[in-house]
Amino acid sequence: MKRVQFSSPYLPYLFIAPQMAIIFVFFYWPSVQAIQSSFYLEDPFGFGSTFVGLSNYSDALGSVQYQSIARFTLLFTVLVTFLSLGIGMLLAVKADAVLKGSSTYKTLLIWVYAIAPPVAGLMGMMFFDQHIGPLVKLAAFFGWDMKVGLNYNDTAIAMIIVSVWKQIPYNFIFILSGLQGIPVSIREAAAIDCRSGMRRFWTMTLPLLAPTAFFLLIINMTYSLFDTFGVIDVMVKDKAANNPITLVYKVYMDGFRGNDLGGSSAQSVILMIVVFVLTIFQFRFIERRVHYN
Amino acid sequence: MASIGIKDVSKIYNGGVTAVSSVSIDIADGEFIVLVGPSGCGKSTLLRMVAGLEAISEGSVTIGDRVVNEVDPADRDIAMVFQNYALYPHMSVYENLAYGLKNRRTPKAEIDARVAEAARMLELQPYLERKPRALSGGQRQRVAMGRAIVRKPSAFLFDEPLSNLDAKLRVSMRGEIKRLQRRVGTTSIYVTHDQLEAMTLADRLVVLSGGKIEQIGRPLDVYHRPATTFVASFIGSPAMNLVTGELHGSKLALGPALIDLGATVPTQGAVTVGLRAEDLHIHDGTKGDLPFRIDYVEELGSQRLVHGVVGDQPLVAAIPSEIPLPETASLSIATAKLHFFDSKSGQRIDWVGEGAIAASIPAMEVAAS
Numbered sequence: 270m271k272r273v274q275f276s277s278p279y280l281p282y283l284f285i286a287p288q289m290a291i292i293f294v295f296f297y298w299p300s301v302q303a304i305q306s307s308f309y310l311e312d313p314f315g316f317g318s319t320f321v322g323l324s325n326y327s328d329a330l331g332s333v334q335y336q337s338i339a340r341f342t343l344l345f346t347v348l349v350t351f352l353s354l355g356i357g358m359l360l361a362v363k364a365d366a367v368l369k370g371s372s373t374y375k376t377l378l379i380w381v382y383a384i385a386p387p388v389a390g391l392m393g394m395m396f397f398d399q400h401i402g403p404l405v406k407l408a409a410f411f412g413w414d415m416k417v418g419l420n421y422n423d424t425a426i427a428m429i430i431v432s433v434w435k436q437i438p439y440n441f442i443f444i445l446s447g448l449q450g451i452p453v454s455i456r457e458a459a460a461i462d463c464r465s466g467m468r469r470f471w472t473m474t475l476p477l478l479a480p481t482a483f484f485l486l487i488i489n490m491t492y493s494l495f496d497t498f499g500v501i502d503v504m505v506k507d508k509a510a511n512n513p514i515t516l517v518y519k520v521y522m523d524g525f526r527g528n529d530l531g532g533s534s535a536q537s538v539i540l541m542i543v544v545f546v547l548t549i550f551q552f553r554f555i556e557r558r559v560h561y562n
Numbered sequence: 563m564a565s566i567g568i569k570d571v572s573k574i575y576n577g578g579v580t581a582v583s584s585v586s587i588d589i590a591d592g593e594f595i596v597l598v599g600p601s602g603c604g605k606s607t608l609l610r611m612v613a614g615l616e617a618i619s620e621g622s623v624t625i626g627d628r629v630v631n632e633v634d635p636a637d638r639d640i641a642m643v644f645q646n647y648a649l650y651p652h653m654s655v656y657e658n659l660a661y662g663l664k665n666r667r668t669p670k671a672e673i674d675a676r677v678a679e680a681a682r683m684l685e686l687q688p689y690l691e692r693k694p695r696a697l698s699g700g701q702r703q704r705v706a707m708g709r710a711i712v713r714k715p716s717a718f719l720f721d722e723p724l725s726n727l728d729a730k731l732r733v734s735m736r737g738e739i740k741r742l743q744r745r746v747g748t749t750s751i752y753v754t755h756d757q758l759e760a761m762t763l764a765d766r767l768v769v770l771s772g773g774k775i776e777q778i779g780r781p782l783d784v785y786h787r788p789a790t791t792f793v794a795s796f797i798g799s800p801a802m803n804l805v806t807g808e809l810h811g812s813k814l815a816l817g818p819a820l821i822d823l824g825a826t827v828p829t830q831g832a833v834t835v836g837l838r839a840e841d842l843h844i845h846d847g848t849k850g851d852l853p854f855r856i857d858y859v860e861e862l863g864s865q866r867l868v869h870g871v872v873g874d875q876p877l878v879a880a881i882p883s884e885i886p887l888p889e890t891a892s893l894s895i896a897t898a899k900l901h902f903f904d905s906k907s908g909q910r911i912d913w914v915g916e917g918a919i920a921a922s923i924p925a926m927e928v929a930a931s
Contacts, residue, residue, distance in 0.1 A: 458642065460636065461636055462636065462665060463661070464634055472661070476652040477652060
């Protein structure tokens with residue numbers, strides 16, 4: 270490790286000050302606020318608050334609705350993470366093997382990433398529109414009467430498809446650059462040592478991609494848990510009540526629609542703990558198996 | 563073990579660039595062939611075509627009695643050693659050695675035996691559990707060699723395997739490769755740009771330039787009878803001096819000197835004359851035959867390289883370092899050690915006087931200058 274000498278011992282702190290300020294204002298301060306308000310029952314009209322201890326937590330965790338949303342969130346996160354990682358990897362491996370017109374192919378795949386989540390949600394809505402949606406027409410062709418926004422399962426499927434579709438390009442870029450970081454001579458040596466391309470992928474390509482894949486695993490889980498908010502919002506807003514939502518959307522609904530700031534804060538704190546535990550788990554148990562060059 | 567036939571093989575890239583043009587080499591079973599040439603001469607491309615890593619545009623490659631043009635690299639029964647070792651970074655040394663065997667469904671006991679044998683031959687036993695990044699350059703190179711040996715293939719292909727090592731290690735690894743190849747007796751093709759490596763390793767040398775074969779032959783034959791001026795200047799260190807002279811009957815005019823060859827060369831007029839630096843002798847004053855103006859001297863310890871000019875043409879002479887350097891010098895050479903090349907095509911011109919090494923330096927006339 271290279272040690273850099275600064276003329277003043279305070280100078281390095283000055284350099285990281287802007288970053289720390291942002292983290293403080295947008296992360297630590299709201300976190301502390303959330304933890305604090307999760308112990309109170311806030312008056313919806315702002316006329317003071319009452320200390321209620323852990324009852325916001327017990328209310329949330331004890332609610333059947335909350336539990337079912339948590340189950341859906343788990344399913345949603347697992348499916349979105351693995352589908353977007355898997356499809357992104359498949360496309361990247363194929364794109365890496367393309368010799369002619371590869372840049373056009375890659376650009377077309379990456380494009381989608383430039384779309385903002387609400388716009389993606391809107392486009393997804395159009396894909397699944399009752400009257401003009403091509404995917405609904407495709408489903409109808411197979412005799413499936415899709416009712417996105419009305420039928421719980423249909424909405425869930427549409428939500429997952431749009432979320433995966435939105436995330437594939439991101440995974441694609443990272444995996445492709447990861448693939449291109451594998452030395453050509455190692456691939457060639459493997460080609461001489463192993464005939465089956467499939468086997469080569471599992472024994473050579475994937476282990477060498479592990480650092481990239483591990484990073485993407487974390488990013489994708491965070492994406493599925495939090496960043497899909499925009500997509501979900503566009504898809505279920507102003508719709509009949511029985512629609513699938515994730516825990517993050519529930520936080521928003523309870524806090525800003527239901528004006529239950531205390532309960533909403535308690536839910537955020539629960540989410541924070543879940544993410545904290547997940548991250549620790551990933552670094553302790555998965556990263557250990559990742560080979561960094 | 564198998565012979566390898568390379569027949570009229572060409573590599574033409576999409577843009578129409580010809581990297582290798584119509585190369586034919588017959589390699590006997592167990593032979594050590596070295597492809598040598600400057601960078602860009604097509605030697606690596608040729609090797610990669612034999613390995614199957616590069617498609618063959620024209621011609622055919624035969625390994626054993628099987629044409630392998632369309633055969634997958636893994637099925638060609640070859641093993642390759644790469645310049646940067648290409649070890650699998652996530653596998654231990656043992657796994658690196660065993661990988662190729664495992665994929666060929668070799669029984670576990672046999673894999674263990676072969677890896678143990680290779681590890682013993684290459685003195686890798688203490689490192690079998692280590693990852694490649696925990697090894698030194700020389701050890702990595704030995705693992706790369708081991709990966710080839712355990713497979714017991716028909717042929718070894720070496721793509722400049724020593725160029726990433728430091729000079730001292732290179733010399734010892736060179737010896738090790740030669741010994742190993744002798745011991746296992748596997749047909750080998752070795753690519754290098756280092757003429758010394760080529761000379762010391764090869765049973766036969768293939769000198770390539772611009773995608774074409776300049777000469778195929780045993781190292782000493784190539785050294786003593788280079789087929790072209792390119793080979794003459796590429797093989798041997800220091801490079802052979804190539805100067806222009808003029809032939810008149812049995813006499814050669816070289817700068818200010820006129821040398822009696824004692825026989826006629828089957829060409830007349832302008833000719834390229836090749837003189838090996840180590841065949842030149844230096845004399846005090848004008849006792850020698852070619853007046854030589856010394857420019858500068860490179861001391862190599864065992865010998866010194868004297869750079870200078872004869873007439874207006876630069877020349878290098880390698881002389882023992884114990885001989886004192888004269889103020890005014892002249893050079894002499896045995897006529898039998900003169901090489902003649904066509905001044906236009908650069909092709910060697912054979913003549914009756916060559917090779918008849920004279921015991922003493924014959925008298926040469928010194929032309930008045």
